[in-house]
Amino acid sequence: MIVLGLETSCDETAAALVDGERRILAHRLLSQHDAHRPYGGVVPEIAARAHLDHLDRLVGETLDEAGVTLADLDAVAATGGPGLIGGVIVGVMTAKALALAGGRPFVAVNHLEAHALTARLSDDVAFPFLLLLVSGGHCQLLAVRGVGAYRRLGTTIDDAAGECFDKVAKMMGLGHPGGPALERAAEGGDPDRFALPRPMRGRPGCDVSFSGLKTAARQVLDRLPPGPLSVRDRADLAAGVQAAVADVLEDRTGRAMTLMAADGGTGDSPTLVVAGGVAANRTLRARLGGLCAARGWTFVAPPLALCTDNAAMVAWAGLERLRLGLTDALDFRPRPRWPLDPDAPKRPGAGVKA
Template sequence: MIVLGFETSCDETAAAVVDDSRRVRAQRLLSQHDAHRPYGGVVPEIAARAHLGHLDRLVAGALEEAGIGLTDVDGVAATGGPGLIGGVIVGVMTAKALALATGRPFLAVNHLEAHALTARLTDDVAFPYLLLLVSGGHCQLLAVRGVGDYRRLGTTVDDAAGECLDKTAKMMGLGHPGGPALERAAQGGDAARFALPRPMVGRPGCDFSFSGLKTATRHALETLPPGPLSDRDLADLAAGVQGAVTDVLVNRAGHAMTMMDEAGDSEPAPTLVVAGGVAANQTLRAALTGLCDTRGWRFVAPAPALCTDNAAMVAWAGLERLRLGLSDPLDFRPRPRWPLDPDAPKRAGAGVKA
């Protein structure tokens, strides 16, 4: 079984071909970072126009790389949401057109489910498992019980971790995208120099909060001499922010592991999976590895290139659904918001997008 997938939910335009032997036969990706860098963040209209201008070429390139024709695929998948709606529409309409023209099933993939299932593509992880989904727009802990079956254990009450990293990096003049730039700047820094808070640590439950950390970072910057930051100041503050975010994520994940154990959702093989763009951060990976070693859990983190937005994860999620006999009608409407756990209580922050 072979699925062609597209990702256009934010500022990455991508197409990929994946088969049911868990092999990524081809992947083409166009980053839009240079187009958005002058604005300090993603501009939705620019992103949508870039998707429209490049997706067809990337699809043709992926099929050529895989050595197949369009009629050789068993389904066509695209991110149906959540995301920037202009970009989502481009991917969905392209997938619908190709599915209609070839008579193949159309698969509207939840972008968050694509992240959630990536560990099954890379490491063949069995259900159930605990997922820490952490990116620029989403920050959640979920019990993953099956395809389409999620129980949210915790979410952010204000900002996502990736948004916090991006915004604090912007405050420090590190540019866009901020998260990777902040990680590079933090190398060799003294994470203990600045007294930054660890919001929600010590409280019960698994919810997150990062708005206070952004404010504290701004106050720390105001204590430094005016003008450009010295290399030492920059490294120490970047390390402090990265350390604070990591401590919060590890603490909340530990609480979720306890909840999974108590509910029996961690059996038979307790596994913590981290996914989303922030999952590429090596400091976070090392800390979560230590947490799992202490608790006797398996830790799985896909390769960094499969943590950030990509089409292989979309194609794989579509394939997982197709194997269960699931597909979507051609009147599917793209969704700017699409919760994995629709029964979970709503939150006022980034968690609402999830």
């Protein structure tokens, strides 16, 4: 099997070919960071236009690199949501056109499921496993039983961890993208210098909250002397925010591990997978690795290049769905929202205890 995947849900334009042996045959990715940097965040209209301008070229380069034609494909997959709807439309319409032209099936991939299944591409992780999906727009803990089979154990009641990193980085003048900039600034910083909250830590359930942490960081900045931040102030605040996020996610993940084990849903080899853009954060990876070691769980984090948005994960998710006969008609409608667990309570945490 060979599947072409397209990713256009936010500010990364990407195309990739993946086969059934878990090999990435070719991958092209265009980052839009320079286009959005002057605005301090992603501008949806700019992102959509960039996808429109570059996606066709990236597809052609990907096929050429692998020596593959449309006739060689088993399917064409694209992120169908959730995401910035203008960009999602570009990817979906391009994939539909390629599928129609090549007489191949079209697969609409949930962007969150693509992140969820990345560990099966990189590490051949078996079902079931516990997933911490953590990115700029999402922060969820999910019991993953199979393709399309997810139970949400916890989610954010306000902001995602990646959004917290990005907004604090913007407050501090660290530039865009904020998460990696904040991680770099935190190197050598004292995480204990500033008193920052750990929202939701120690409470029942597995939900998270980061809006209060953003507010606390703003208050710290307001108390510092006016003018540009000193190197020490910048490093200490960045380290403090990073440590607070790691503390919260370690606590919430530990509760989800307890809950999943109590339900008998861990299988023979309890495994925690962390995925999404924030999964690239080294402090978080180290903290979760230590948590798993202490509990006798296996910890899996995909390679850094597969944590942030990419098309290889979309192609792989499309291949997994294709194997199960889960293809989509050409009248599929792109979705700005697409929950992995449609049966989860609308109010975060309802009915979940740990």
